[in-house]
Structure formats: C-alpha cells, structure tokens
Amino acid sequence: MAGRNKQPLSVIQGKGRSNHITKSEKNRREKQEEALRGHTDKIEAPSYLTAAQKREFDALATELIRLKIFSNLDVDSLARYVDSKDQYIKIVRLLRKTKPSDDFKLYSQMQRSKNLLFNECRSSASDLGLTITSRLKLVIPESDTSQQQQSEAQRRFGDRI
Numbered sequence: 293m294a295g296r297n298k299q300p301l302s303v304i305q306g307k308g309r310s311n312h313i314t315k316s317e318k319n320r321r322e323k324q325e326e327a328l329r330g331h332t333d334k335i336e337a338p339s340y341l342t343a344a345q346k347r348e349f350d351a352l353a354t355e356l357i358r359l360k361i362f363s364n365l366d367v368d369s370l371a372r373y374v375d376s377k378d379q380y381i382k383i384v385r386l387l388r389k390t391k392p393s394d395d396f397k398l399y400s401q402m403q404r405s406k407n408l409l410f411n412e413c414r415s416s417a418s419d420l421g422l423t424i425t426s427r428l429k430l431v432i433p434e435s436d437t438s439q440q441q442q443s444e445a446q447r448r449f450g451d452r453i
Contacts, residue, residue: 303426316324316447319347322330328363330363330366331363331364332357332362332363332364334365334367335353335357335362335363335364335367336367337349337350337353337371338367338368338371341371341374341375342378344378345371345374345375345378347436348377348378349370349371349374350376352370352373352420352422353367353370356370356420356421356422359421359427361420361421362417362421366420369416369419369420370420372416373413373416373417373422374426375418376409376412376413376415376416379409380406380409380410380413383402383406383409384403384406387399387402387403387406390402
C-alpha cells in the first residue's frame, strides 16, 4: 500500500502476517535486507566532533551495532545527532542563565534556536532508532503458545464452547 513503510521480513513473520509472501519472495527479501543492512567495518567518529562528542558517538554506535540497525552509511547521521544534541544542551544552559526581562529579544532568539535544535534531535533520533517508538517498529512479537495448543473447535468458536 502506498505511503506505508515497509517492515523487515522478521517483523512480518513475527506478527503472523506472512501468509501472502511466497517462498521465492521470502528468499528475495531476505537477500535484499541482508544487502541493505550494510557493513560495520569502518565505523569511526568523524574528526569534526569534540572528544566528549566522540565518546558519546562511540557509545551510541556500539549499542546500535548490537541491535543490528547501524552501518557505515549511518555514521554521518549519528554524528549530526550527537552534535545537535550537544548544541541543544549548551543553549538550554545559556537560557537558564539568561533572564527574559534583561534582554527579551536575545532570549526569544535563543528559545527559537532551542526549539529548532530539539526538533532536529528528535527527528534524527527517530531516524536512527534511538526513540522508543522507532524501535517498537522493529520489535518481533513473541508467538503466543497458548493459542497454538488450542483444539480446532476452540480456535473456531473461542469462549462460546
């Protein structure tokens, strides 16, 4: 369906909605997903990040690699996220020190910058799988064993027996 994001094959199978997928299509999608996953051999924090930002980059990259949702192609996106998060934290600290009554024009500009940086961080985090909702889209549901052990009559009629 147009407009709907594709889900990984493992998620579709975990939800039990893979009846419409043929074996050949399943094999084709598995190969495509493996090829799209990319390599993780050249993941290194970019040189334009500060030392503290590089430490955060390395920590986040390690977690994302462990979850198997990060590759060499995502390095710049993660670096931009780390940089904008650092800038956001700095501007929040400045805002706390600034009184709106002293220089309202400066204060309002800083508020706008803070909102822009927050939105940038949030969208980057969502794209990288750093938010709960973005990770939930990738979760494979556990199969319900009680449903598998029901008799044919129980499956057909449920609680009405």
